[in-house]
Amino acid sequence: MTFFEKLLEITRKKDSLLCIGLDTDIEKIPEKLLKEDDPVFSFNKLIIDETCDLVCAYKINTAFYEVNGEKGWISLKKTSDYISKDVIKIADVKRGDIGNTAKKYASAFLSKLEFDAVTVNPYLGYDSIIPFIEYRDKGVFILCLTSNAGAQDFQKLKVDGKYLYQVVAEKVLNLNKYRNCGLVVGATFPEELRNIREMAPDIPFLIPGIGAQGGDLEKTVKFGTDSNGEMAIINSSRGIIYKSSGEDFARAARNAAEELRREINLLRR
């Protein structure tokens, strides 16, 4: 089974395109949890327990774990181990390095930590991406057009009549021989999202930028999914996991996730 097939199977079974970003910041979690042995994992566990039936994926951004040193790495591993096999586990690492180094990163996240997918930065070109793609049953989401203001600086520059992000999308389509490559496209640029979807009609998009970053949900679903309303993973992090800062945070996260999944599904149909 290719990664594309796996993703379709999961999104259909769960009837969800929703991904929750476990960008768990130790400075933002409820005080009560700080007494626990591993507060970040305890927080994640409660969020996962309350939301795992609602999502197709969890996305873990390593920055929030690396800032806690080796303890963070333990929280990361425990969280990855805890997530059940019926969702896609995405390591949002945005790594990009020369070949022999990229192999080590690919091994770290796709083999050792057993993530199902990873995000990769394309700036170093094909030989920095291929070591990830060689894990044929794993997903590789390459940054195309990111959701932040700085995306203007380089990604939106014109190269021979095309935008750089379009050149990146074309390169990724060429590298996609195992049907395991996707693109990261921010929800904050809906016209560009539409344009990239036209260029790449049948590969999965990982779409951050709704919620705290201000992306429009209707356009995200309309332009970001394929012609069947599938092949998109729509991420929300802060808008779900910090919905409440009180002891009811996990239940509040469930309610926010349930509402967002419902809105997305209404827009898909």
Place this chain on the structure above:
Amino acid sequence: MTFFEKLLEITRKKDSLLCIGLDTDIEKIPEKLLKEDDPVFSFNKLIIDETCDLVCAYKINTAFYEVNGEKGWISLKKTSDYISKDVIKIADVKRGDIGNTAKKYASAFLSKLEFDAVTVNPYLGYDSIIPFIEYRDKGVFILCLTSNAGAQDFQKLKVDGKYLYQVVAEKVLNLNKYRNCGLVVGATFPEELRNIREMAPDIPFLIPGIGAQGGDLEKTVKFGTDSNGEMAIINSSRGIIYKSSGEDFARAARNAAEELRREINLLRR
């Protein structure tokens, strides 16, 4: 003291532009060390003990540590702690993420692990770079033109008559208000190295790609340094730390480092 001043002081005091990359691969270190409690740190410690008088910097690529999980993180921290204050400690992490996430990476490497400098991927633009620059006394080396074959894919595309790597260099010059920004420029493209040095005559270059990757040393020194033969950090990793695979590895690394430093210094004058 700005980072630029600190770098100049150290390179002058040590009379060296040499940086050793501690890309320590547990699969490549002498078997005898595998019995130690922390083989990677033990290897690094012996290399550092033998070479610290010869170098201006050590560069640690996180991929080789993350592949070992939380143990790798412990080796990374112990290595950072062990390196003396009279050299520049560079975290070669090539991170790039949106602002609130980049802040966490900056804290992880520049504050928690106390590195003196970090490498950053520019693809996400200014707001992904600024959180690192805000550590005013730390160095931020932004990837400009990397040493690998894939550098052709995007970095060498023409944007309005300029190469993308030139646009990146210009942006970095504009961000350099605290005199703490440098560029990563590979030794494998000497003509481009010359061109980038002309554009950016007085900021430091971190130059990988000599040795195993095949960069020409004479052109690297001639084109990569500033008009005083300074402001360049020339890295060698595999060519030094794996010079011998036997028990004499640390002494062999010292000999290789001594020879390379001597060659570089002859070419500077």
